Amino acid sequence: MGLNVDLHSHSTQSDGVLAPAEVARRAHEQGVDCWALTDHDSLRGLDEAADAARALGMIFVPGVEISASFCGQTVHVVGLNIDPNHEGLRSGLARIRNSRFERAREMGVRLAQCGVEGAFEGALRQVGNPDLIGRLHFARHLVAHGHCKTLQQAFDRYLADGKRAFVPIDWAALDEAVGWILAAGGKAVVAHPGRYRYTPLQQRALFDRFRELGGQAIEVMTGSHTAPQCSHFAQVALEYGFQASRGSDFHAPGAGRVDLGELPSLPESLVPVWRDWLEDV
Ligand code: AMP
Ligand code: MN
Ligand code: MN
Ligand code: MN
Numbered sequence: 001m002g003l004n005v006d007l008h009s010h011s012t013q014s015d016g017v018l019a020p021a022e023v024a025r026r027a028h029e030q031g032v033d034c035w036a037l038t039d040h041d042s043l044r045g046l047d048e049a050a051d052a053a054r055a056l057g058m059i060f061v062p063g064v065e066i067s068a069s070f071c072g073q074t075v076h077v078v079g080l081n082i083d084p085n086h087e088g089l090r091s092g093l094a095r096i097r098n099s100r101f102e103r104a105r106e107m108g109v110r111l112a113q114c115g116v117e118g119a120f121e122g123a124l125r126q127v128g129n130p131d132l133i134g135r136l137h138f139a140r141h142l143v144a145h146g147h148c149k150t151l152q153q154a155f156d157r158y159l160a161d162g163k164r165a166f167v168p169i170d171w172a173a174l175d176e177a178v179g180w181i182l183a184a185g186g187k188a189v190v191a192h193p194g195r196y197r198y199t200p201l202q203q204r205a206l207f208d209r210f211r212e213l214g215g216q217a218i219e220v221m222t223g224s225h226t227a228p229q230c231s232h233f234a235q236v237a238l239e240y241g242f243q244a245s246r247g248s249d250f251h252a253p254g255a256g257r258v259d260l261g262e263l264p265s266l267p268e269s270l271v272p273v274w275r276d277w278l279e280d281v
Contacts, residue, residue, distance in 0.1 A: 004261045005274055007036040007061060007080055008191065008222065008247020012128025013045035014065075015136035017252040019128075020045035023260070024052035024060075026253070030261035034274060036080055036247070038063035041096045042132045043084040061277070064089075065191055067096055068177035069170065070209070071202045074161075075190065077177045078219070078245070080273065082186030089184040096172055097131050103169045104133045110165040111138070111158065116147055119165075135159045136251070151255075174206075178213040187273060188215040189245045192224035193233055207240050217243035217273040221266055223258040224249055234267050244270035 010016030011023050018026065020037055027035045035058050037049040046062045053060035062084050066077045082089060108120025122141035127133050139154035148154040158165040172180075181188040190210060198206060207218075219225075220233045221244075237244045244267075250260045266272055 002265060003033040003278065004031050005034040005246055005272070006030075006032045006248050006250075006261045006263075007034075007063065007189075007245050007274070008038050008065070008078060008219065009036065009250040009260060010039055010065075011037060011045045011049070013042050014039035014129065014132050015134045015251060020049040021052035023250065024049055024056060024058065026250075027053075027260045028056040028058055030259055032058060032261040034059040034061065034278065035260075036061035036063035038065045038078050038080075038247070039129075040065050040132065040134060041067055041093050041100070042129060043082075043090065043093065044129055044131070046084045059278070061274070063186075064093070064181075066093070066177040066181070067169075067171040068174045069172070070174040070206055071198065073196055073198065074169075074171060075174060075196060075206065076192065077174070077181065077215075078189040078191045078247070079181035079184065079186040080189060080245070081277065082181060082184040084184075086180075086184035089180040092172060092176060092180045099169050099171070100133055103167045104138070106167045107135075107138060107159075107165050110167060114158065114164050116142070116158075138165070174209060175213055178210065178215050182214050187217060187243075188213075189217040189219060189273060190215065191219055191247075192222045192249065193218050193236070194222075194225045194229035207236065207242075211240055211242070215242075217245050219247060220244040220270060221246040221263040222249055223247075223256050223263065230264070234270055237270055243273040243275070245273040 011020040111119040123137040126137040142154040
């Protein structure tokens with residue numbers, strides 16, 4: 001039995017529902033030995049997470065999930081083992097959070113045009129980190145106030161790409177996101193590659209560019225992938241010489257396909273992204 005490694009999860013510092021220390025506790029209960037907190041575009045939960053993980057005897061990897069743009073779509077890049085005090089990374093993320101705030105105001109306007117008043121203020125009440133607002137906070141507000149039955153319905157009706165309250169956003173360029181992660185001493189990982197709607201040609205361009213920039217890994221085992229997608233991206237990792245990551249993308253108990261630490265192990269043929277860190281363990 002290898003170590004149980006989970007390198008993708010969210011807390012109340014972005015759009016998760018548990019505080020960083022509570023995510024740590026749940027990861028530990030779920031049998032995770034090595035855990036990363038990777039909130040969207042924020043490093044604020046990392047101190048609390050590190051302290052909690054240490055107290056529980058878990059190996060902690062400081063992380064972040066950066067929202068980036070490539071070929072007109074959003075792509076998420078996870079940074080692992082980053083230095084949370086790196087100025088370039090910090091200022092880049094601050095810029096993204098600012099765009100998020102402006103987008104949220106505009107989403108409030110769009111929702112009002114759909115007959116849903118006060119959604120911006122309502123979404124703000126769902127937020128744990130006053131600096132970070134996202135679509136899931138709007139979705140929770142829409143469900144809490146009876147506008148939608150489920151989070152999925154809130155996305156399908158209003159929030160998903162191209163829907164009535166969708167407001168496109170200029171995230172960081174892929175080049176910038178990878179650059180900040182590497183400058184902060186981390187490894188860059190393409191998150192849930194199976195979720196993007198790229199053509200095969202665009203997907204090749206993404207992986208080629210990512211590798212040119214110094215990106216090291218892709219997520220193979222993630223709560224977002226079906227079993228065939230896991231096999232497909234294992235093949236992609238081998239083809240490109242990428243290391244492979246494993247992460248549940250945990251947001252809330254009972255939400256999503258898998259809980260912390262629950263995914264299958266990586267195929268033996270792949271090099272785990274954590275290999276260099278855990279050599280001595
Ligand atoms: P944002 O980064 O603010 O654009 O919001 C993206 C986040 O919304 C993702 O990280 C997910 O947590 C969540 N999300 C996206 N699509 C869905 C969906 N269909 N159902 C539930 N949550 C979703
Ligand atoms: Mn999220
Ligand atoms: Mn993501
Ligand atoms: Mn995520």
